[in-house]
Amino acid sequence: MRDLLLIGVDGGGTGCRARVRDQDGRLLGEVTGGATNVFTGVETALASILDTAIAALEAGGLGARDLARCVTGLGLAGANVPSVAAALHAQPLPFAAHAVETDAATACCGAFPEGEGAVAILGTGTAYALTHGGETRLLGGWGMMVSDVGSGADLGRRALAAALLAHDGVLAREGLPAALLAAFGDEPSAIAEFAKTALPRDFGGFSPLVWHHAEAGDAVALALVEEGLGVIEPMLRRCLALGVPRLALLGGLAPRYRPRIAADLAALVVQPAGDAMEGALALARSLLPATALRSSTSQAVA
Structure with missing residues (x-):
């Protein structure tokens, strides 16, 4: 559906960044918010994510009411730990659809959208991800x-x-x-x-x-x-x-x-093609066909 929006979130131990684009790729809003340390509390981290997502929407003249039409990719530090990932998936979120990956995976996708490269995230924490032969490894x-x-x-x-x-x-x-x-x-x-x-x-x-x-x-x-x-x-x-x-x-x-x-x-270090938010947006974009199908089915039933 053309009214769906895309949000890419990059959440780490120090800060959370969110970028909103429409389906044609136009930038609508982008902000940086508070920390999203899922190890110290999933509910607190998700509250920070929602606040940052809403602020990004508001930067584009939108608001909290538009969360329901947002398809969101969440790249979060700590999401590689199964218990953390399960806790994240158990929390209800107000998006039309969302998917969760570790921030290293979305960063790698953003840096090497065509594949074949590795990233080292060197920040409050460290993590590494590589894409080779169509597969991503952490x-x-x-x-x-x-x-x-x-x-x-x-x-x-x-x-x-x-x-x-x-x-x-x-x-x-x-x-x-x-x-x-x-x-x-x-x-x-x-x-x-x-x-x-x-x-x-x-x-x-x-x-x-x-x-x-x-x-x-x-x-x-x-x-x-x-x-x-x-x-x-x-x-x-x-x-x-x-x-x-x-x-x-x-x-x-x-x-x-x-x-x-x-x-x-x-000698092998290159400039990344894009950042972790672009990788998270690609994750969100992968959900679009299924999300549109669900929306159409819901309207037909109604």
């Missing part, structure tokens, strides 16, 4: 506690651990550790209290400080970055070993890491 992206080495959240968490080591005299009380201790009033217990309830985006808030000190040559900060590269580079090589010919680095930390990766990997 690597990593299991969350900060057991994965995501090199992400903003991981850098922030490990930097705070280094600050505590400096407090105990194991590391020098200078540079990055000293700056972090000062941020907590030189109270190690304050760091522990912070960590009790901190979300990935909270740990990620210290990532810019890590990079600032790394670029100034701070030994602790450089070691943290090198440890991240020690996982990011092997993940990129694994993607190449699985058959893809090119790579794209996405996310807020991509510009930070790109100059630091090995020369042979850097």
Whole structure:
């Protein structure tokens, strides 16, 4: 049906982005909203998604009343975990139709719409996806506690651990550790209290400080970055070993890491054709025939 609209959502631990297009591809609205960390609460994440989708519609002169005619692709960090995906599918949403994929998969689709490429999402979390031979495969992206080495959240968490080591005299009380201790009033217990309830985006808030000190040559900060590269580079090589010919680095930390990766990997990094919202829009577009058929059948029955 021609009155159906398309929404592509890219939801991560720090922010949610939504883009609205009509079926002819015309951009109607686009906004950035709050975090959508599904690991810390599916209902809260979906509320953020709806708020962002409505804001994107309003940016195009539409509104919440139009959600019912929107076919929506949701690319969400954490959707690769089966229990999270099940919880997402169990929640009622006001769209005409929707589909959920991990943000890595939609990012890969957006970056390489014709296939044959791999993306590394380097942001609050990390995740990797590749498309080869018509199939998409995911690597990593299991969350900060057991994965995501090199992400903003991981850098922030490990930097705070280094600050505590400096407090105990194991590391020098200078540079990055000293700056972090000062941020907590030189109270190690304050760091522990912070960590009790901190979300990935909270740990990620210290990532810019890590990079600032790394670029100034701070030994602790450089070691943290090198440890991240020690996982990011092997993940990129694994993607190449699985058959893809090119790579794209996405996310807020991509510009930070790109100059630091090995020369042979850097030579294969290309500019993505589109972003994760375009990949989510492609996911939404794949639902159009079935959605139109359901709508026609409903009208015929009525």
